[in-house]
Amino acid sequence: xxxxxxxxxxxxxxxxxxxxxxxxxxxxxxxxxxxxxxxxxxxxxxxxxxxxxxxxxxxxxxxxxxxxxxxxxxxxxxxxxxxxxxxxxxxxxxxxxxxxxxxxxxxxxxxxxxxxxxxxxxxxxxxxxxxxxxxxxxxxxxxxxxxxxxxxxxxxxxxxxxxxxxxxxxxxxxxxxxxxxxxxxxxxxxxxxxxxxxxxxxxxxxxxxxxxxxxxxxxxxxxxxxxxxxxxxxxxxxxxxxxxxxxxxxxxxxxxxxxxxxxxxxxxxxxxxxxxxxxxxxxxxxxxxxxxxxxxxxxxxxxxxxxxx
Amino acid sequence: xxxxxxxxxxxxxxxxxxxxxxxxxxxxxxxxxxxxxxxxxxxxxxxxxxxxxxxxxxxxxxxxxxxxxxxxxxxxxxxxxxxxxxxxxxxxxxxxxxxxxxxxxxxxxxxxxxxxxxxxxxxxxxxxxxxxxxxxxxxxxxxxxxxxxxxxxxxxxxxxxxxxxxxxxxxxxxxxxxxxxxxxxxxxxxxxxxxxxxxxxxxxxxxxxxxxxxxxxxxxxxxxxxxxxxxxxxxxxxxxxxxxxxxxxxxxxxxxxxxxxxxxxxxxxxx
Numbered sequence: 001x002x003x004x005x006x007x008x009x010x011x012x013x014x015x016x017x018x019x020x021x022x023x024x025x026x027x028x029x030x031x032x033x034x035x036x037x038x039x040x041x042x043x044x045x046x047x048x049x050x051x052x053x054x055x056x057x058x059x060x061x062x063x064x065x066x067x068x069x070x071x072x073x074x075x076x077x078x079x080x081x082x083x084x085x086x087x088x089x090x091x092x093x094x095x096x097x098x099x100x101x102x103x104x105x106x107x108x109x110x111x112x113x114x115x116x117x118x119x120x121x122x123x124x125x126x127x128x129x130x131x132x133x134x135x136x137x138x139x140x141x142x143x144x145x146x147x148x149x150x151x152x153x154x155x156x157x158x159x160x161x162x163x164x165x166x167x168x169x170x171x172x173x174x175x176x177x178x179x180x181x182x183x184x185x186x187x188x189x190x191x192x193x194x195x196x197x198x199x200x201x202x203x204x205x206x207x208x209x210x211x212x213x214x215x216x217x218x219x220x221x222x223x224x225x226x227x228x229x230x231x232x233x234x235x236x237x238x239x240x241x242x243x244x245x246x247x248x249x250x251x252x253x254x255x256x257x258x259x260x261x262x263x264x265x266x267x268x269x270x271x272x273x274x275x276x277x278x279x280x281x282x283x284x285x286x287x288x289x290x291x292x293x294x295x296x297x298x299x300x301x302x303x304x305x306x307x308x309x
Numbered sequence: 310x311x312x313x314x315x316x317x318x319x320x321x322x323x324x325x326x327x328x329x330x331x332x333x334x335x336x337x338x339x340x341x342x343x344x345x346x347x348x349x350x351x352x353x354x355x356x357x358x359x360x361x362x363x364x365x366x367x368x369x370x371x372x373x374x375x376x377x378x379x380x381x382x383x384x385x386x387x388x389x390x391x392x393x394x395x396x397x398x399x400x401x402x403x404x405x406x407x408x409x410x411x412x413x414x415x416x417x418x419x420x421x422x423x424x425x426x427x428x429x430x431x432x433x434x435x436x437x438x439x440x441x442x443x444x445x446x447x448x449x450x451x452x453x454x455x456x457x458x459x460x461x462x463x464x465x466x467x468x469x470x471x472x473x474x475x476x477x478x479x480x481x482x483x484x485x486x487x488x489x490x491x492x493x494x495x496x497x498x499x500x501x502x503x504x505x506x507x508x509x510x511x512x513x514x515x516x517x518x519x520x521x522x523x524x525x526x527x528x529x530x531x532x533x534x535x536x537x538x539x540x541x542x543x544x545x546x547x548x549x550x551x552x553x554x555x556x557x558x559x560x561x562x563x564x565x566x567x568x569x570x571x572x573x574x575x576x577x578x579x580x
Contacts, residue, residue: 025441025444046444047444049440049475051471052467052470052471052474054467054470054471056430056433056463056464056467057433057436057464057467057468057471059433060430060433060434060437060464060468061433061434061436061437061440061468061471062437063423063433063434063437064423064433064434064435064436064437064438064439064440064441065437065438065440065441066437066441067372067422067423067434067437067438067441068437068438068441068442068444068445069441069445070441070444072437087427087430088427088430088433088464090427091424091426091427091430092423092424092425092427092430092433092434095414095416095424096414096415096416096423096424097416
């Protein structure tokens, strides 16, 4: 399976958008070589604003740019893009629905070495709680490209959290991307796994392995944490014995919250996989961390088997 | 000058009278910090700024942001006086569903450029607007009023660095140095002085003026237009509650209530 790096794809797409639309402006808080906005900076230095290590000011400044008709993309690590600028996003941008795109890079545990201070476990939750905010989590490079193009067209504030590492291509190239929709990645009939981000590929790999054991798993990519089309979720949850949710995020306020809320009253058993009210920590590699927090194919496998037994 | 100082003085009195009427009797309202800005806001709206009340989104307008958004009453009074909306709206300020919210809201109120009031953010928004206008090659100016209590917010100084780093000379900030924050004197509660030295050190051109002297405000605003290559900060010496004698320099009127007697007295003084 082809692997792509979502932040590389994001940087390239931003550049492509910048070539087409002179109103695209990019703001950075001294992480351009990590977030890959350096690609945009090189070609459009006049529309690239290095804001220094000051996320609060960067975010409000982006709001000001949007008030002159610009489509402003702010960039930092997810934990800072959402957390350090929470009040700026809430007050100056979300209340008046300004056209600012907040890009949380190196999201989840993907900045494995830097530990709890740099890993975002609650960013989607705090962004979801803000009225008028759209919250998106692409599963791979293809979806990152489609999503980045779409949010540039969409009028209003958006938070997008993207992974630091290479991910396998899963999103169909010919599938149009729409904010709010969930996407069937692989069909199955026994259990449905609702996942987003890196957990989509883990769910797909799990589903492939379980075929040999006679278990049929449906995998749905819920990349739009807000808004989330409820009919999509109910449709994909129909006819199965149970449901698994899988996310690289706290179980509080992210995908588990979205799915359990939408499917309340359905009577279906739901097992939620995610980070259990805990911060991240340093590790020598990403997989070591994912294993420690049980964000694994094994955990999805065990959960699916519980639901079919 | 198209408007005379006498006419500006009348406008200033009208703004103060409408501030008092908006606060009314027995309801809290930000009297002090609104009245300290009456002359400055009058000069901006009725002399200095290019704007069109009939076309609030006119592309060539100058922009005004009240970073100390709690003084919204003075801006509402000016917008109504200028004709952005009916003065009848002033009577409904802060009523449920009203156009005029407790803090400026660009979605509900014509003439409001940005949502401010969470202190410390307006100057960054103003910097972004100034940068955006410059990208488009526009000559419009951006004015932003900050408070001397507000500048305790760290984001103000992030914006101060940004404005000088990006040489935003289309931006003029005015600091309402009324000397009082919500709980007491700036010098006793949380001293943000010295002001001139700080803003100079951050790379701004700094001017000072008497914030209640119309002629001086006009001259200072005109003078700073000549400065290029750096953002402009005008430190305005003001009196909190100015023009309402019983409220001048009284901390309780930061966000206080008027009695029936005080209301009548203030209206009579300003009429």
